[in-house]
Amino acid sequence: MAINASPMYQKAEERYRCASSPAEKVDALNEMLRLVPKHKASEKLQQLIKERIKKARDEMGKAAKTGAGQQHDPLSVPRQGAGQVLLLGAPNVGKSSIVGALSKAKVEIAEFPFSTHAAVPGMALHEDVPIQLVDAPPVMDGHPQPGMINALRKADAILLVVDLAAIELIDQFQQCVQLLVDHKMSPVSTAELSFEEDGDDSDDDDELGVLGREEDEGAAAALPKRVLVVANKADTSDAMENYETFKELAETDLKMLPISATTGDGLPAMMEELFSLLNVIRVYAKKPGKPVEKKDPIILPVGGTVEDMARTIHNEMADNLKHARIWGGTVHDGQQVTGGHVLTDKNVVELHV
Template structure:
């Protein structure tokens, strides 16, 4: 039976797709349930929405609900920083070692499979911007993670880690992709900086997730011809993902990850100032390219956004001190003075 979804439901679904903030996602889910046509053709979707509402509400309320209902990890990591980036990979590819090296975290690292049992968050710094890097348990057929898709819903991108020295790395990549596909998650090569318009949504599946992904070819320090090995991997793995050779042991390539994420996620840093004072250049507000002065005000405070009359801007998006309205698009490095 056709679903015949209403315009109100489609608007709620679009709001759900846009946001990564858990509380806003919960509001959108409840609106989806309220507006969905109630008939046999939507019964499965209604059940899916109800299950997601229950899990997300219990997590936000600090309840005891865990993955699979058996004391597993939380279903999401609350996003922080400029973007949330998930570390994904097969067992023993070195994800936890990379996470520890990149974030200076105290995550447990061991030379045996499934050392990581639950999501571990840490901050990866690039200049004055911080990315939240989430180390996830390994993805493998023998160790199913039924909660993984829920956890990934808040991610902006993924780093897919592969052990370049492992003869079975292609089989591992195929197993990871298959496990993700079963949970309606696809790793894609297109990043925000390459899109003139937002990527089209899969209208048949509100909860299908496409994550921009960079492949990290780990343990590359032991490879004599790194570029040659990467080329072979590109030709054989069937993925068109960009690749970066790295080593958690020697630090090879690790300094390139932060700049790469900053560039391809289209991050824009905006600094604020109050009239008569210098700008605070220590803690920028982070937005995405195309966002506006009004978005900056909302990040400062909802009350500031409601009362905002105009702003003055110094930087790339206007001449120094130019008076602009709320729809003025900001650029990286702009200083914004908000006037209520």
């Protein structure tokens, strides 16, 4: 892309794509406007973003007048932590048990199906990185509860849960995948999303990214959705045999793991997979003259720079940034770098303004 958009911008653009209300669109567009590189080549794009903000604001105004858009989104949960992961699965597969095992969330666990009726968020840790797991009601025969599709679109990743003790294991999996496909989401196992459309976009459109293409979005391409498949109840008899059969018959490239919410087996591996799926890194801010203290990581998209990090602390910090010193990763300890330096996971960064 000629405008050289940063990973932070692309993240905001991803949110814009998944937005299900005008308010969310305005929010994401404002973020895009803030993050878009301000130079000659991006003037057209900046203009387009402003137009889209105006359009979304108008929609918000209309919705407020008619009362439409006021209906609340029953399964929507504000995003927190390094990313939001929504659990998707048939009844009784152990979704609530997984969220309960990894967080302090007060989930409803029962031997009978359809025990969960609302979205319940819980904060789970991968090492020191908080990842938000959202327990959700089950889907059965491709019939999601109201709000489920919106929630799926908005989540950064989906944890598709199946039950190794259930005879209908393959069906459970296929129905979930079908649900996504039916609602224009295309499940992928890759952290890096590619938003390529079919058809012959002109260079001009390409430069303008999502916004340049959305006018003729009649046959919009599916939204790529990060999915990790977990086969739960690995502690039950014949579970591993069933897992092997499942892997063979599911005919999917999606990444999958056997886990047990009851014994905890596989849960750390699952969290690690989710962390890499979310396509983020954690970095630590160090105050000049103070010792390195690895706590309260700052989360950035993969490819995030020193300047991006400064901006998450304060805009002024980024604007006045002179240089930074970095510890850990591929640099020499304490090496001096400029704002454009791309950070890697677990870097410790001392910002100098």
